[in-house]
Structure formats: structure tokens, C-alpha cells
Amino acid sequence: MSGESEDFWHGPAPAARLGLYRLLFGLLIFAEVLTWLPDTRELFSNAAFHVPAGRWAPSPGAALALCLCLATSSLFLAIGLRTKTFLFCTLLFWHALVSIDTTNERAIHSVAQVIMAILLFSRCDQAYSLDAWLGPEREFPLPAPSCSFPLRLLQLEVAQIYFFSGVNKAATGGWLDGSTLAAILNSRWSTNAGLALQAALPDWAFPALGTSTLAFELLAPFLLFTRARPWAVAAALSFHLGIQLCLYVGSLGLHFILAVCVLFTDWSRPSLTKPELTVIK
Amino acid sequence: MFYRSSNREYQLGAVGRFQDGAVREIDLGRWFRRRAGLRTRRIDELRRDDWTMLSFADFLCRVHNENAGPRLQAVSILDRSWIRPAGRWLAMEQVPPREIHEKVWVQARLCQ
Numbered sequence: 557m558s559g560e561s562e563d564f565w566h567g568p569a570p571a572a573r574l575g576l577y578r579l580l581f582g583l584l585i586f587a588e589v590l591t592w593l594p595d596t597r598e599l600f601s602n603a604a605f606h607v608p609a610g611r612w613a614p615s616p617g618a619a620l621a622l623c624l625c626l627a628t629s630s631l632f633l634a635i636g637l638r639t640k641t642f643l644f645c646t647l648l649f650w651h652a653l654v655s656i657d658t659t660n661e662r663a664i665h666s667v668a669q670v671i672m673a674i675l676l677f678s679r680c681d682q683a684y685s686l687d688a689w690l691g692p693e694r695e696f697p698l699p700a701p702s703c704s705f706p707l708r709l710l711q712l713e714v715a716q717i718y719f720f721s722g723v724n725k726a727a728t729g730g731w732l733d734g735s736t737l738a739a740i741l742n743s744r745w746s747t748n749a750g751l752a753l754q755a756a757l758p759d760w761a762f763p764a765l766g767t768s769t770l771a772f773e774l775l776a777p778f779l780l781f782t783r784a785r786p787w788a789v790a791a792a793l794s795f796h797l798g799i800q801l802c803l804y805v806g807s808l809g810l811h812f813i814l815a816v817c818v819l820f821t822d823w824s825r826p827s828l829t830k831p832e833l834t835v836i837k
Numbered sequence: 838m839f840y841r842s843s844n845r846e847y848q849l850g851a852v853g854r855f856q857d858g859a860v861r862e863i864d865l866g867r868w869f870r871r872r873a874g875l876r877t878r879r880i881d882e883l884r885r886d887d888w889t890m891l892s893f894a895d896f897l898c899r900v901h902n903e904n905a906g907p908r909l910q911a912v913s914i915l916d917r918s919w920i921r922p923a924g925r926w927l928a929m930e931q932v933p934p935r936e937i938h939e940k941v942w943v944q945a946r947l948c949q
Binding site: 595598599603605607609610659660742744747748752755756804 | 847882889
């Protein structure tokens with residue numbers, strides 16, 4: 557492996573970035589699970605209809621208990637108390653619940669599982685966590701840099717989702733001429749703002765926006781790893797804020813906004829980074 | 838999730854034939870409250886294939902007959918759809934009946 561490649565995969569990375577990501581990711585999962593709580597009987601219990609039918613599901617009481625366990629474990633994951641234990645529990649409960657039913661299945665269900673699995677093998681508990689604050693080394697809030705490998709895996713996970721969404725759009729067609737975008741903005745998934753936008757936009761805007769979407773998804777995965785990263789992050793933010801405003805996509809957009817803002821942006825303050833050693837002769 | 842994106846709205850419905858001879862709409866809201874989007878219920882997003890629709894009919898027979906009231910003898914599953922004008926939402930109740938298209942997925946499935 558060349559030095560540059562070695563540095564990319566295993567070089568030092570600010571541990572604070574993974575810690576901050578874990579904290580906010582845990583809060584997003586917690587918020588999502590709270591929305592499930594009133595409907596656990598319908599969503600996860602054996603008293604409800606699921607697709608595929610006949611698959612194992614817990615009793616209504618057990619479904620509620622599982623959901624409460626998931627809410628609790630995700631909150632502990634966010635605050636970083638017994639971080640790895642509760643990360644494992646969150647992954648386990650999340651997988652158990654979202655695999656019961658595939659009706660209206662959301663992409664974030666599987667994406668979150670991959671993210672949690674990567675975080676499990678990272679040092680995401682080293683920063684912005686009660687574990688770090690209460691631990692013997694007391695590296696709160698910013699510890700020394702750690703190996704960049706888990707961070708790279710998370711970045712690649714985000715990048716490949718963009719890229720293969722773009723490939724899928726290019727293969728299915730309708731994006732260059734804008735017809736698919738126009739149909740989506742006029743669909744039942746559209747928000748009131750999306751419906752209004754669809755009616756107000758001139759005809760030429762749909763091919764322009766459709767082509768921009770395709771170009772963003774195919775190029776951003778590469779630009780996010782180059783010096784053009786700030787531009788790619790800005791484009792990603794505009795992209796996801798636009799989607800959140802116009803379409804009902806649940807928490808997916810918020811997860812991507814979090815990922816591009818934290819995983820691809822270093823928020824460490826220079827004054828808190830480790831000073832370089834200088835040898836005075 | 839956008840695989841059925843179009844300006845055609847759709848809503849799943851079920852009509853039951855009861856032991857007392859009555860034929861009437863079954864209120865799916867008794868078992869399905871979860872919203873899948875701003876204007877759609879989770880149950881409206883069921884896959885439209887024969888196997889899923891037959892399973893759904895069997896499920897309705899079972900859960901309805903577990904409760905008190907006239908016993909359900911047979912159930913039909915319908916998909917109702919209508920065209921929505923660009924730029925605004927239109928609920929099924931606002932659409933003239935002749936403009937609502939009905940597709941029957943399951944015709945009078947007998948309850949066990």
C-alpha cells in the first residue's frame with residue numbers, strides 16, 4: 557500500500573468527529589423511535605398485518621417493550637454512557653423491529669444498520685460522551701486523534717449511496733428530460749411546498765433540476781474526497797434541504813445532512829488540537 | 838419509495854359480506870392508523886400483488902371475526918384511484934364517484 561493510500565485509510569483522524577456523529581446519530585434514531593411508540597401494535601406486533609405475511613412478530617406488549625428498549629438504548633448511545641454496550645443493543649433492537657415488516661420500507665432502516673455496525677468497531681466513545689468525561693483519562697470533549705479507518709468506511713457508505721442512486725436514476729431514465737422529477741413533485745409524497753413548486757415551475761426547470769440531481773449524485777461521491785469538498789458539501793446540503801422541503805422522506809434527509817456536515821467536515825477548533833512538538837536546540 | 842409516483846392518488850378499501858346479510862365497507866382505520874406520509878396511510882402502501890392482497894383479505898377475516906359483532910363471511914379488496922390536478926391535493930371524498938376508478942384485487946374471498 558502506498559504512503560498516500562495508507563495515510564487515507566489508517567492515518568490520524570480527529571476522534572471528536574466520530575464522537576459528535578455518534579451523539580447526533582443517536583438522537584436522530586431516538587427521535588425516530590419516539591414516532592413509532594404510539595403505533596407499535598400496528599407496526600411490529602403479531603396482531604397486525606405484515607408483509608411478508610407469516611413472519612415472526614412479537615406480541616403487542618412485547619413489541620411495545622422492544623420499542624421502549626430501543627428508545628432507551630439509543631438515548632444512552634447518544635449521551636455516550638456505556639456507549640459500545642448500548643450501541644450493540646440499539647443495533648440489535650433496531651434490526652429486530654425493522655425486519656418484521658417491509659410495508660413502506662425506508663432506506664434509512666438498512667443504512668442505519670450499516671452505520672451502527674461500523675460505529676461498533678470505532679472509537680466513537682472517545683469524544684462527546686459521558687464515558688470519556690467520567691473515564692480515567694478525562695479527555696473531554698476532544699481526545700487525541702484516532703485511526704481514520706472507521707471514518708473512511710462511514711464516508712464511503714454515504715458516498716456509495718449517492719453514487720448508486722445516481723446510477724439507478726441514469727438506468728431508469730426520465731431524469732434528463734425532467735419527467736420523473738415532475739411526477740415525483742406532483743405525487744402523494746410531495747409536501748404542500750412541493751406541490752406548489754411543481755405547479756409554479758416553468759417547463760424548462762424540470763430537465764434542469766433533473767439533470768442537476770443526476771450530476772450531483774454521480775459526481776459528489778468523488779468530489780467529497782477532493783479539494784472541492786466544501787462545494788460538494790454545500791451542494792449536498794442544498795440537495796437535502798430541497799428534498800426535505802418538497803417531499804415526505806422521513807428522517808433520511810436529516811441523516812444525510814448530519815453525515816455530510818460531520819463526517820466530511822472537520823469542526824475541531826485549531827486551539828484545541830494537539831500542538832506540534834518542536835525540538836529546541 | 839417513489840416507485841409509484843404519479844398524479845394518480847390511490848386508497849385501499851375492503852368490502853365485507855356479513856352474516857346478517859349486509860354488505861358494507863369495512864373500516865380499516867380500526868387496525869391501521871399509522872401514516873406513511875402526509876396524505877397516505879401505511880396500509881395504502883401495501884404491495885399490489887395477488888398474494889399480498891389475498892393474505893390481507895384473510896387477515897381482515899381473522900381480526901374482524903375475533904371481535905364481537907356480525908360475523909364476516911366474505912371480503913373483497915379494492916383499490917380506488919383518482920386523478921389529482923397539478924399543484925393541489927384532492928382527497929377521495931372531494932372526487933365525484935364517477936371519476937373514481939376501482940380495481941378489484943380480491944373478489945368475495947370466503948372467510949375460514
